[in-house]
Amino acid sequence: MVALYGSVHLSFVPEFSPGLEGVVAAETAVSEVDGANGRLIYRGGYLIEDLAPVATFEETAYLLWNGQLPNKIALETLRRQMTSARRLSDSARGAMSALDAQTDAMDTLRTTISAQGATKTLTTPSLEEAIALTAVVPTIVAAAHRRAKGIEVIAAREDLGHAANLLWMLEGKEPSAERVHWLDTYLVLLADHGLNASTFTARVIASTGSDLTSCVVGAIGALKGPAHGGAMYAARTMLDKIGHVDNVEPWMQKAHEEHRRFAGFGHRVYRTYDPRAKILRELAQTAAPDLYRLAARTEEVALKILHEAHPERPNATNVDFWASVVLTGVGIPKELFTCVFATSRVAGWTAHVLESLADLRIIRPASLWKGPQPGIKPLPLADR
Amino acid sequence: MTGEFVPGLEGIVAARTEISLVDGANGRLVYRGYVIADLAEDMSFEEVAHLLWYGRLPTRAELDALTLELAGSRLLTRAAAATLNALPTDADPMDVLRSVVSVQGLEHRLEKPTIPLAIHATASFPTILAAYHRRRQGLEPVKSRADLAHAANYLYMLNGKEAPLELVRALNTYLVLLADHGMNASTFTARVIASTDSDVASCLVGAIGALKGPAHGGAPSQVMDQLEQIGTPENAEQWMREARRRKVRFMGFGHRIYRTYDPRARILKAMCERLNPTFFALASKVEETALAILHEEHPERPQATNVEFYSAGVLQAIGLPKEFFPPTFAVSRVVGWTAHVLEQVANNRLIRPQSEYIGPEPRKPVPLAERI
Numbered sequence: 001m002v003a004l005y006g007s008v009h010l011s012f013v014p015e016f017s018p019g020l021e022g023v024v025a026a027e028t029a030v031s032e033v034d035g036a037n038g039r040l041i042y043r044g045g046y047l048i049e050d051l052a053p054v055a056t057f058e059e060t061a062y063l064l065w066n067g068q069l070p071n072k073i074a075l076e077t078l079r080r081q082m083t084s085a086r087r088l089s090d091s092a093r094g095a096m097s098a099l100d101a102q103t104d105a106m107d108t109l110r111t112t113i114s115a116q117g118a119t120k121t122l123t124t125p126s127l128e129e130a131i132a133l134t135a136v137v138p139t140i141v142a143a144a145h146r147r148a149k150g151i152e153v154i155a156a157r158e159d160l161g162h163a164a165n166l167l168w169m170l171e172g173k174e175p176s177a178e179r180v181h182w183l184d185t186y187l188v189l190l191a192d193h194g195l196n197a198s199t200f201t202a203r204v205i206a207s208t209g210s211d212l213t214s215c216v217v218g219a220i221g222a223l224k225g226p227a228h229g230g231a232m233y234a235a236r237t238m239l240d241k242i243g244h245v246d247n248v249e250p251w252m253q254k255a256h257e258e259h260r261r262f263a264g265f266g267h268r269v270y271r272t273y274d275p276r277a278k279i280l281r282e283l284a285q286t287a288a289p290d291l292y293r294l295a296a297r298t299e300e301v302a303l304k305i306l307h308e309a310h311p312e313r314p315n316a317t318n319v320d321f322w323a324s325v326v327l328t329g330v331g332i333p334k335e336l337f338t339c340v341f342a343t344s345r346v347a348g349w350t351a352h353v354l355e356s357l358a359d360l361r362i363i364r365p366a367s368l369w370k371g372p373q374p375g376i377k378p379l380p381l382a383d384r
Numbered sequence: 385m386t387g388e389f390v391p392g393l394e395g396i397v398a399a400r401t402e403i404s405l406v407d408g409a410n411g412r413l414v415y416r417g418y419v420i421a422d423l424a425e426d427m428s429f430e431e432v433a434h435l436l437w438y439g440r441l442p443t444r445a446e447l448d449a450l451t452l453e454l455a456g457s458r459l460l461t462r463a464a465a466a467t468l469n470a471l472p473t474d475a476d477p478m479d480v481l482r483s484v485v486s487v488q489g490l491e492h493r494l495e496k497p498t499i500p501l502a503i504h505a506t507a508s509f510p511t512i513l514a515a516y517h518r519r520r521q522g523l524e525p526v527k528s529r530a531d532l533a534h535a536a537n538y539l540y541m542l543n544g545k546e547a548p549l550e551l552v553r554a555l556n557t558y559l560v561l562l563a564d565h566g567m568n569a570s571t572f573t574a575r576v577i578a579s580t581d582s583d584v585a586s587c588l589v590g591a592i593g594a595l596k597g598p599a600h601g602g603a604p605s606q607v608m609d610q611l612e613q614i615g616t617p618e619n620a621e622q623w624m625r626e627a628r629r630r631k632v633r634f635m636g637f638g639h640r641i642y643r644t645y646d647p648r649a650r651i652l653k654a655m656c657e658r659l660n661p662t663f664f665a666l667a668s669k670v671e672e673t674a675l676a677i678l679h680e681e682h683p684e685r686p687q688a689t690n691v692e693f694y695s696a697g698v699l700q701a702i703g704l705p706k707e708f709f710p711p712t713f714a715v716s717r718v719v720g721w722t723a724h725v726l727e728q729v730a731n732n733r734l735i736r737p738q739s740e741y742i743g744p745e746p747r748k749p750v751p752l753a754e755r756i
Contacts, residue, residue, distance in 0.1 A: 015397065019733035020396075020398055021737075023390075023393070024388065024737065025389075026737075028742065029744075034741075045745055045746050050748055069755055072752060072753075090470075091471050094469075095487070097466075097470075098463050098467040098487065099467075099490070110585075114479070114483040115467065115483045118480060122596070194739050196736060197577075204569055204572060204573050204576060205593045207392070207599070210600075214592070214596050220586070222586070222590065225577070225580025227581045227734050361391045361392040364392060364640055365393035365399075366395055366398065366567060367398060368397045370402050371416055373417065375414075375417070376417040378418050378423060
């Protein structure tokens with residue numbers, strides 16, 4: 001192989017880490033995934049298991065954006081800013097109604113956010129925009145859901161918090177405090193997670209000096225991938241296929257023999273049980289007791305099979321597995337799982353973009369040439 | 385295992401590729417083994433698209449098939465056309481492109497990226513931009529003409545009449561020159577999105593967002609802004625020295641990779657001289673002055689003119705308003721984006737780098753009631 005890379009001809013082949021595994025692509029104070037110790041740390045130094053019991057999604061978003069938890073006054077201000085930014089613009093509404101009602105909700109979200117942010121002049125990402133984008137996501141998710149079902153879209157309710165209002169707009173009735181708590185906990189847990197693929201996408205787009213809408217739209221596109229945000233849907237689908245506790249062992253054995261991957265297991269960074277999965281597993285017991293029993297048995301069998309096959313690998317349950325059970329308990333249809341993930345992660349995406357502005361430098365890596373030796377002369381069309 | 389943080393991932397290999405090579409030391413851009421200077425003047429955009437997607441130049445029959453497929457995929461879907469019409473007429477054309485591409489690809493749902501999907505997406509870009517260009521002027525969109533090739537048809541749909549051959553050739557060369565360029569930020573964005581097994585529309589929408597940034601595709605319109613401010617060649621020296629005192633950046637200069645004159649800029653410069661003499665008179669004087677000033681400031685740096693600088697003059701000669709410069713860049717680069725997406729999924733691994741935590745050590749949160 002000719003070692004040509006970027007600007008330099010090298011006498012050696014530079015190291016290439018597929019998937020940029022282990023490559024440090026940013027310095028960040030927004031969050032830290034301490035995989036070796038199974039810790040997720042949010043901005044300010046808070047362990048996720050300490051934060052989840054005491055903070056709502058709004059407080060968490062404030063923390064990720066501002067670097068500290070809000071006091072009562074700051075939280076009230078943020079809530080007001082968010083409730084007043086829940087409405088779609090005319091162009092966003094127009095774009096949404098242009099779409100077929102059965103469109104995948106993530107496609108609707110990507111398109112509507114893009115239209116909502118279609119502006120005359122390029123704007124530098126700001127905290128106000130981050131708040132507005134975060135506030136409007138549930139409006140789109142709920143509208144996409146109700147359009148698909150052929151029922152009328154419901155307006156937001158100003159007296160409800162972020163999680164409660166999403167459920168209100170989805171269902172048109174006031175949700176129980178319990179379900180709001182489960183959803184809110186999910187939203188807190190998933191709000192940020194280091195340089196995952198969608199967050200990294202947002203940071204790459206931001207690095208060109210582009211606007212916040214472009215960053216979020218790109219991140220939604222990345223989150224849509226089954227290897228990223230689509231994993232919850234896959235986990236829930238697998239549980240549906242297994243169907244019954246007695247069916248777990250034979251189903252999993254057969255799947256393993258057919259080299260099918262178990263959805264909801266394995267993570268590149270964690271070497272221990274994902275701390276978010278631990279919290280969601282607890283919640284799942286009360287949120288969805290029946291599905292919990294099936295999932296717990298599935299987990300047990302999956303981990304046993306995976307351990308037998310690869311005793312050297314830390315094949316722990318990932319967050320998507322238990323999140324899919326909790327969201328089922330909340331009453332979210334599985335077609336909306338990835339969108340609900342986006343509802344949470346948009347706080348992290350925007351926090352990362354805002355952080356990156358302080359020292360903006362275009363992210364433009366190198367590539368390793370494995371094509372033919374340069375300088376072949378093209379044959380004219382007639383001679384080919 | 386975890387390495388040092390390298391800002392901007394400069395010099396970090398993020399992919400193995402056989403699509404294009406930016407050989408910065410020698411000032412060469414290579415598509416699939418062919419040096420750009422050997423392709424630029426003689427190849428049609430369709431031939432180069434075939435080269436980037438399939439890895440080789442087409443035979444006559446293959447070229448005819450691709451040309452036909454492209455021409456047959458230009459029509460917007462009903463949803464895409466309706467989205468376009470829902471957007472405000474003063475919106476940045478890049479925002480319109482981003483929003484409509486997000487819809488145009490929808491019929492394909494979560495299909496794995498394929499060459500036909502790449503062709504369909506590529507075919508739709510000029511239609512979207514031309515329709516929006518006309519909508520802004522209160523005009524109906526013009527139906528595409530199957531007998532016209534990609535470049536000619538774009539100009540036809542923009543203006544409602546056939547463009548002179550000279551301008552068609554100029555646009556074709558521009559589209560060939562800009563079709564791919566290694567691991568630039570928008571292409572890299574498309575590959576990161578593809579690495580999650582997402583769909584072509586998501587990859588393209590992300591790439592358009594990245595291209596919009598002034599540090600990437602947004603630069604040519606800024607070149608135009610700066611030249612307009614300078615006004616005349618006589619004014620260049622004084623304006624630029626004064627600008628420098630105010631730390632104003634000269635638009636269209638410097639590149640992370642090239643250590644010599646950008647081979648694309650060289651070709652575009654010659655085209656500018658021929659097609660846009662007024663622009664050229666001002667631009668060449670500004671270039672000369674900029675390079676002299678930059679050299680005085682940083683004699684150690686190779687401060688060459690980049691591709692955006694003379695792109696501006698060529699696109700202006702073609703008759704495009706400056707806010708259509710970045711999306712016309714996308715009309716070309718969509719070929720490279722999709723080629724890279726296909727290469728990424730052929731041998732995929734989720735692109736998920738690490739970050740280095742620079743925040744405080746773990747501590748306990750204070751409950752809301754106790755926070756001051």
